[in-house]
Amino acid sequence: MKDFDLYKLVRENIKKLKPYSSARTEYSGDAAVFLDANENSYGSPVLLPSHSGEGAGARLNRYPDPLQWNLKNQLSKIKGIPSQNIFIGNGSDEVIDLAYRIFCEPGKSNVIICPPTYGMYKVCGNINDVKVKEINLTHDFQLDVENILEATDINSRLLFICSPNNPTGNNMNRIDIELLINNFPGIVLIDEAYINYSRQKSFLQELTEYENLIVMQTLSKAWGLAALRLGLAFASEKIIELFNKVKPPYNINLSSQQLGAKALTAVEEVNTNIKNIIEQKKILQEQLSQFSFIQKIYPSDANFILIKTNDADKLYQCLSAQKIIVRNRSKEPLCENCLRITIGNPEENQILIKSLKKYE
Ligand SMILES: Cc1ncc(COP(=O)(O)O)c(C=O)c1O
Known part of the structure; x- marks a missing residue:
């Protein structure tokens, strides 16, 4: 992005803010x-x-370390990104909310999201009174680059790209993402919550190339720590400084910092778990394909599968009556009659298959 001036995108009150000093x-x-x-x-x-x-x-x-240096230093070694370029949020949801509060003027700015996608991008926009422009994915669940750029104006501050995308499970084309980072006048947030399951390379190594890029990841998925609420943002030092300025002083509690640091020592075991989940996904995809009421199993680079059925509501009810909860996405654009199924352990997956046999 040529002549990029980060501070032109930052809200005046945040630029002037004297942060709380603990x-x-x-x-x-x-x-x-x-x-x-x-x-x-x-x-x-x-x-x-x-x-x-x-x-x-x-x-x-x-009170715990406000900047979580121990945890960041460990992440730095694993990700190959300097600690100063890392922000840790109380879940990715805090990262998303802070991005709105730093860059978006309520009632004036707008952001662009690409449905069907992760719901919190829109909810946070509504909470912060920021207009959310929704440019649906194309029919093959890819970014509609032309319409995204068409919808962009001088008040566009954030563009959310989820890759692999929730709930569709696919990666966005890398060339499209690059084109958007190069042409979007605001901040591009790439949400890589599911990147550890993906065959696509992360954008982390591209951070030095693009000043308007924030890469989000989380310890909630592949690292198995959803309860600790550890969401990650990687970006330029200037952007990370803004996040540190606006966040609550002790946003990550001591237990999360310590347990997170302990969990990060098990890189090899986590990689084995990732392989097992991908293996389980293949088995589940094969088993799901035998059911005639499942019309489509979408390819997935994540730890879940999106399926199209003949009647999503009915199947959802049938499964929940058997105490199996999946996610009904059938009200989302392009997801008519679709359910999203998380890959469980072998026992859970087989309970699901047994229940589906009863439905048939
Ligand atoms: C794409 C995506 N981003 C972020 C999150 C939330 O992550 P966290 O648990 O770090 O708040 C989710 C959770 O389902 C997700 O699907």
Whole structure:
């Protein structure tokens, strides 16, 4: 993107904002007595250090590291991205919301999303009173580049691209994404929540190339940590500084920081799990193809499959009556009669197949 000026895209109030300065950010020495943050030196009478293992309880009475450097340094090694280019949010949902609050002027700016896609892009727009322009994917679930650029105007601040896309499961064409990053006048957010399951290369290595790019990932999927709420954003240092300025001071709690750091040591085991899930997906795809009421099984580069059935509502009801919950996406554009099925473990997948046999 030629002549890119990040600060032209930043809201005036955010540019002027004097961020909250926490007690722990102001002091960088090696203090022995902490009487600065109105914590409780007695700690919790229940969660004593001796109960918590690994000393976690010893610090539960103290505010955690506001910038999560330990976790970021580990992510940095795994992803090959400097720690200063990483932001950690309370789930990707916090990253999405912060992007709106930094770049979008309520009642004036607009963003572009490409349905059917992840629902929070639109919800966050509505919460922040920002107009959300919806340019549907093409019939083969690809980006409608021409119409996206046509819908873009001087008030367009964010473009959300989800690849692999939820709920369709496919990757967006790389050339289309590159074309959009080069021509969209605002920030392009590529949501790579499912990238670990994909054959497509991440855009992380492209960050140095594009100043208007934010790559989002999460520890909720391949890393199996949805409950910890650890969403990741990778971007230029300038963009990361803006996120740090606007986020709540202690947005990632200590348990999430410590458990996240522990989980990140198991790279090989996680890769084995990813392979197993992809293997399970193949088995499930084959087994699903035997049912005549399933008209289409869409190709998937994620840990879920989108299927088109003869009657999605009826099948959904039938499965939920058997206590199996899938996601009914049939009200989404281009997804008439479609259900989205997450790949479970072998037992769960076989329970699903048994139930489908009853439906037939
Ligand atoms: C595309 C996409 N992005 C983000 C998320 C949310 O991630 P997190 O758990 O980090 O908030 C989801 C969750 O389903 C998703 O499908």
